[in-house]
Amino acid sequence: MEFPAAKTIPLHEAKPLNWGIAAPGEIAGMFTAAVNTYGTQNIAAVGSRSLERASAFAKEHSIDHVFGSYDALFASDAIEAVYISNHIDGHLDLANAALEAGKHVLVEKPLHYSPRKAEETLERARAKGLLMTEAMWTRYLPQASVIRQILDSEEFGSPEHMVASFAEDNRGVQRLWEKGTGGITYDMGIYPISFAYEVFGQPSSITASGTCTPDGLDEGSLVRLDYPTGQTATLVISGVASFPCQATVSGENLALTLEHPFFVPTTLQLSDKELYKTEKSWSDGSEVKGHSGLFYQAEWFAYYVAQGLTESPVHTHAEIVTNLEVAEEISRQVGSRPSLLGP
Numbered sequence: 001m002e003f004p005a006a007k008t009i010p011l012h013e014a015k016p017l018n019w020g021i022a023a024p025g026e027i028a029g030m031f032t033a034a035v036n037t038y039g040t041q042n043i044a045a046v047g048s049r050s051l052e053r054a055s056a057f058a059k060e061h062s063i064d065h066v067f068g069s070y071d072a073l074f075a076s077d078a079i080e081a082v083y084i085s086n087h088i089d090g091h092l093d094l095a096n097a098a099l100e101a102g103k104h105v106l107v108e109k110p111l112h113y114s115p116r117k118a119e120e121t122l123e124r125a126r127a128k129g130l131l132m133t134e135a136m137w138t139r140y141l142p143q144a145s146v147i148r149q150i151l152d153s154e155e156f157g158s159p160e161h162m163v164a165s166f167a168e169d170n171r172g173v174q175r176l177w178e179k180g181t182g183g184i185t186y187d188m189g190i191y192p193i194s195f196a197y198e199v200f201g202q203p204s205s206i207t208a209s210g211t212c213t214p215d216g217l218d219e220g221s222l223v224r225l226d227y228p229t230g231q232t233a234t235l236v237i238s239g240v241a242s243f244p245c246q247a248t249v250s251g252e253n254l255a256l257t258l259e260h261p262f263f264v265p266t267t268l269q270l271s272d273k274e275l276y277k278t279e280k281s282w283s284d285g286s287e288v289k290g291h292s293g294l295f296y297q298a299e300w301f302a303y304y305v306a307q308g309l310t311e312s313p314v315h316t317h318a319e320i321v322t323n324l325e326v327a328e329e330i331s332r333q334v335g336s337r338p339s340l341l342g343p
Contacts, residue, residue, distance in 0.1 A: 006142035023086035024057035047073025157252025210334035
């Protein structure tokens with residue numbers, strides 16, 4: 001089997017949107033820098049509870065409009081869409097306010113801890129005819145379309161089993177261990193959980209074991225997902241151990257490996273299923289590497305707005321809710337204390 005060509009949208013395919021940044025933190029800075037460097041979208045405004053913080057962000061990224069409150073940002077006629085990147089426990093509050101103001105909404109992942117509350121907000125967006133989705137940015141990379149085409153091909157055959165690992169010693173990253181962040185399952189684990197959904201859909205059973213901090217936040221887990229027709233997914237999630245961040249999908253005829261880091265791979269390997277494998281490789285030849293790829297989701301978002309969509313075809317509302325249900329059940333089984341997961 002040969003590697004298919006990546007499917008991308010031409011830049012300028014859709015009218016650029018005027019964006020507002022809500023909560024100018026680290027990931028918002030990466031998003032804004034990527035859009036300004038590689039994309040066609042216009043970052044027009046930034047808002048924060050701290051005018052000083054918003055002003056510093058605006059100066060760093062050459063943003064015209066600055067607001068010292070989120071309500072003022074959402075009320076502004078200068079923006080059409082909002083990128084939200086505050087703590088997880090505040091995502092839905094800002095999303096609901098932005099929707100009430102008539103803005104399209106892109107919210108950092110995960111959308112929330114509660115699948116039910118997330119579903120309510122997504123339904124509100126649909127009812128208002130506004131596009132809302134979770135910023136699962138890796139779904140919009142060119143290599144993501146290569147992966148989807150392989151998994152859908154007759155040559156590969158039906159996917160049967162997969163393993164994915166996101167394990168990195170992040171004990172020194174303070175934000176991962178604070179109340180309101182949800183622990184490792186919600187921050188790091190959402191990547192392998194989401195990839196498992198992309199391959200197999202909704203699991204029929206979830207089995208997880210893991211460890212928690214003395215305060216009750218999960219440190220990591222070993223997860224098995226089973227599916228109605230016999231497929232399995234094994235996920236290794238850890239914020240205290242470091243293993244290769246890879247994923248492999250075993251199909252009827254071939255195996256596909258996404259090299260480190262699997263959620264933004266620069267190399268893919270297709271192989272037969274023998275001990276001494278015959279392999280073919282695909283490499284990303286573009287200059288866009290790592291988090292610079294955040295701009296792709298903004299381009300696709302604008303394209304979907306132009307089409308009048310209220311959800312992303314490659315990361316649907318149903319998937320978002322299901323992935324949160326999986327994360328919620330993993331957390332329950334490993335013993336994460338709900339009191340530390342926000343309201």
